[in-house]
Amino acid sequence: MVKKGKSLSVPATRKARKKVSIVPYLFIAPHLLFFTAFLAWPFFYGIYISLFKFDFLRPEKRPFVGLKNYAELFDPKSVPFDDFWNGLSNTGEFILWSVLPLVGIALVLAVLLNRNYPGRGIFRTIFFAPYTLSVTVASVLWWWIFQGQGGLVNNILKGIGMNPPNWLGDMPGAWIAITIATVWWTIGFNTIIFLTALQEIPKSLYEAASIDGANSQQQFMLITVPMLRSVLVFVLTITLIASANLFGQPYLMTGGGPAEGTQTVIYRIFIEGIQRSQMGRAAAMSIFVALLLLSLTYLNFKFFGSTQEE
Amino acid sequence: MKSITRYLLPLIVIFSMLITACGGTATEAPAATESVETQPPSQATEVSAGGTSECPAGVEGTTIEMWSPFTGPDGDEMTALAERFSSENPCGITVTHVAQPEYQQKLEAAAAAGGLPSMTAVHATRIAALVSRNVLKPFGPEAMAVFGDDFGSDFPEGLWSVGEIKGARYSIPLDVHPLIMFYNKDLFEKAGIEVPGKEPWTREQFEDALAKLEASKVTPLTLGNAFQAAALFQALIRQYGGSLTDAAGVTATYNSEAGVKALEKIKELKDKYSPEIAGTGDPEVNAFKQGNVGMTFHGPWWISDLEKLEFVGFAPLPTIGDSPATWGGSHHLALTTEDSTTQAAAAVWIKWLSDNSSGWAAAGQVPARQSVRDDPNLASVAGPISQVAESANMVALPTQAAGLEGALWDQFGPAIDTYLAGDVTDAQAALDEANAKSQQVMEENIETYGD
Numbered sequence: 001m002v003k004k005g006k007s008l009s010v011p012a013t014r015k016a017r018k019k020v021s022i023v024p025y026l027f028i029a030p031h032l033l034f035f036t037a038f039l040a041w042p043f044f045y046g047i048y049i050s051l052f053k054f055d056f057l058r059p060e061k062r063p064f065v066g067l068k069n070y071a072e073l074f075d076p077k078s079v080p081f082d083d084f085w086n087g088l089s090n091t092g093e094f095i096l097w098s099v100l101p102l103v104g105i106a107l108v109l110a111v112l113l114n115r116n117y118p119g120r121g122i123f124r125t126i127f128f129a130p131y132t133l134s135v136t137v138a139s140v141l142w143w144w145i146f147q148g149q150g151g152l153v154n155n156i157l158k159g160i161g162m163n164p165p166n167w168l169g170d171m172p173g174a175w176i177a178i179t180i181a182t183v184w185w186t187i188g189f190n191t192i193i194f195l196t197a198l199q200e201i202p203k204s205l206y207e208a209a210s211i212d213g214a215n216s217q218q219q220f221m222l223i224t225v226p227m228l229r230s231v232l233v234f235v236l237t238i239t240l241i242a243s244a245n246l247f248g249q250p251y252l253m254t255g256g257g258p259a260e261g262t263q264t265v266i267y268r269i270f271i272e273g274i275q276r277s278q279m280g281r282a283a284a285m286s287i288f289v290a291l292l293l294l295s296l297t298y299l300n301f302k303f304f305g306s307t308q309e310e
Numbered sequence: 311m312k313s314i315t316r317y318l319l320p321l322i323v324i325f326s327m328l329i330t331a332c333g334g335t336a337t338e339a340p341a342a343t344e345s346v347e348t349q350p351p352s353q354a355t356e357v358s359a360g361g362t363s364e365c366p367a368g369v370e371g372t373t374i375e376m377w378s379p380f381t382g383p384d385g386d387e388m389t390a391l392a393e394r395f396s397s398e399n400p401c402g403i404t405v406t407h408v409a410q411p412e413y414q415q416k417l418e419a420a421a422a423a424g425g426l427p428s429m430t431a432v433h434a435t436r437i438a439a440l441v442s443r444n445v446l447k448p449f450g451p452e453a454m455a456v457f458g459d460d461f462g463s464d465f466p467e468g469l470w471s472v473g474e475i476k477g478a479r480y481s482i483p484l485d486v487h488p489l490i491m492f493y494n495k496d497l498f499e500k501a502g503i504e505v506p507g508k509e510p511w512t513r514e515q516f517e518d519a520l521a522k523l524e525a526s527k528v529t530p531l532t533l534g535n536a537f538q539a540a541a542l543f544q545a546l547i548r549q550y551g552g553s554l555t556d557a558a559g560v561t562a563t564y565n566s567e568a569g570v571k572a573l574e575k576i577k578e579l580k581d582k583y584s585p586e587i588a589g590t591g592d593p594e595v596n597a598f599k600q601g602n603v604g605m606t607f608h609g610p611w612w613i614s615d616l617e618k619l620e621f622v623g624f625a626p627l628p629t630i631g632d633s634p635a636t637w638g639g640s641h642h643l644a645l646t647t648e649d650s651t652t653q654a655a656a657a658v659w660i661k662w663l664s665d666n667s668s669g670w671a672a673a674g675q676v677p678a679r680q681s682v683r684d685d686p687n688l689a690s691v692a693g694p695i696s697q698v699a700e701s702a703n704m705v706a707l708p709t710q711a712a713g714l715e716g717a718l719w720d721q722f723g724p725a726i727d728t729y730l731a732g733d734v735t736d737a738q739a740a741l742d743e744a745n746a747k748s749q750q751v752m753e754e755n756i757e758t759y760g761d
Contacts, residue, residue, distance in 0.1 A: 057443040149596035169588025
């Protein structure tokens with residue numbers, strides 16, 4: 001971005017540095033304020049809290065415990081150990097269930113929605129529409145569809161003479177139900193990102209390929225996917241993070257059941273911090289999960305995101 | 311860099327001040343509008359129905375804001391009662407009722423931000439934690455004087471005593487919500503079963519009914535898991551003579567012989583008489599509503615819905631084990647202000663509400679007071695509740711200790727579900743493991759909240 005030419009001479013730069021303009025800071029100030037208030041400050045305050053046995057309603061009993069809240073997470077004999085790792089492995093299981101459909105189906109949808117046909121705009125709206133709902137609406141809707149007594153799915157299955165599974169009270173039914181609800185609810189976001197990226201790919205590439213005799217499948221694998229690579233990594237990363245933050249759907253659809261099988265790590269943090277008022281411990285868990293996600297993201301970019309060609 | 315901080319710091323400070331300022335007004339604003347809306351008509355001087363006690367000094371013109379977790383139709387009932395009191399009481403006290411969703415969080419946030427109302431309805435099992443966490447305030451002498459000396463003798467002992475902590479009174483029981491039986495009158499008649507009365511069935515009556523229902527080729531009962539199974543477990547462990555903890559609430563004891571019997575009995579009933587039902591959202595009751603199930607067990611909050619179905623009858627939980635007992639929760643009324651005049655005014659309202667709790671029974675709750683339950687009027691105001699009113703004497707609330715219910719339920723709940731699903735087959739081992747975990751959590755709670 002540096003301009004080439006005489007202005008790059010050393011004295012001029014120094015002079016420019018001395019004269020700091022307030023304007024750029026004013027431009028970023030609104031964002032910075034909200035970022036500080038709602039992200040940076042809570043994050044650092046969370047680290048602070050995690051070093052105490054902390055209950056915001058009992059300032060008189062708030063002993064400093066150092067790293068104990070973190071050490072507990074690795075001590076099999078401690079109170080939170082079993083539940084925390086159960087939550088973490090449940091979250092991992094959900095990531096395995098959800099990330100592939102959330103990315104794969106979104107990509108296919110985006111390709112379909114990128115073609116030229118009448119009513120394309122309507123379909124784009126329809127597929128994006130669920131994303132605008134709140135987690136409560138989406139979850140309760142799918143709870144009704146999957147619930148065992150008079151739910152839509154099981155009524156249909158019974159109607160065609162099948163013995164329907166107990167979706168929400170059994171494994172893997174509970175994960176399937178939660179995954180379907182989540183895909184239906186959030187797929188629109190990934191689709192839109194893919195769609196925008198698809199529109200950036202020059203038409204001439206496809207024209208050239210079709211002249212060379214490539215069929216549509218080859219065009220998809222050899223042009224679309226490579227051209228989408230950086231967007232794919234981005235979508236994969238945000239989907240991973242979103243899936244790791246799963247809370248509302250099991251909270252409303254399964255209550256964390258059957259037998260805490262869908263109690264995710266965020267759900268567990270909620271129970272520890274809000275229901276059991278062990279906020280220091282909940283903060284430590286959050287920080288640990290954040291670090292875990294950070295390293296996952298790093299690996300993601302390292303293995304899939306290398307952009308040597310560019 | 312310095313210049314950045316020079317602008318940034320003041321901006322952040324100003325911004326955070328703005329946020330706190332907004333927070334303050336936001337919590338106060340609804341209160342103000344509510345009280346305007348429900349101002350009593352000044353000409354209302356008709357004689358009160360409930361026989362109000364004399365007015366404590368200085369309460370004239372006091373406004374009591376009461377919060378509650380009653381977000382359903384029961385909330386409208388409470389609001390109507392508050393309005394009736396506001397217009398009828400001779401002391402010039404106005405009560406505004408605000409039902410709060412996500413109640414616990416709202417109350418705690420308000421406590422932290424200094425925006426607490428005057429009083430609140432709370433679950434009995436949460437009183438100890440809310441006291442330790444400085445949310446609830448004890449009733450002062452002015453407030454206690456309103457109730458008189460032997461007010462407590464009209465409540466079941468276990469219900470009254472949970473409101474007392476370290477010699478101070480923190481709450482007045484309002485109601486009980488016990489695990490009760492819903493039954494299908496039509497199917498009972500067809501099977502030749504005599505409909506249950508106000509006393510709980512004996513074990514023989516219960517087993518006889520199951521056999522007759524089975525013989526008449528209908529589903530005898532529906533048993534699910536989650537809440538229903540956990541509540542039934544707590545009822546049965548007492549029916550078999552056991553309890554969840556020792557009397558002091560410091561040792562978990564539900565892996566006792568009675569606990570194992572209770573768990574095995576639920577599994578037996580479920581496997582033998584119930585279709586496969588599991589999951590949240592009370593599927594066992596939804597199945598019962600379809601009209602081809604003999605009976606099920608659940609809470610009285612279902613009454614207002616089930617009442618609309620002609621075929622549904624209500625009765626106390628049958629004796630399935632050795633002696634009658636049931637699980638139950640209880641709403642209490644507690645103060646969140648220390649101001650003695652406001653406390654006294656709140657006490658006048660609490661006493662009126664308690665005297666008139668047959669009105670509250672219409673919302674689907676069993677009145678806590680014996681005299682109200684014995685009142686023949688109850689049957690006309692709330693028929694189903696009068697059918698199950700005896701349950702109030704069958705309930706034993708857990709010992710009042712901070713976080714105790716969670717320490718127990720969060721462990722035996724999943725253990726019960728796992729066992730009922732058939733994933734483990736040794737009831738004793740399942741309960742042993744859960745019991746040990748409960749013990750560990752209870753010890754942590756004692757360390758956190760004890761002196």
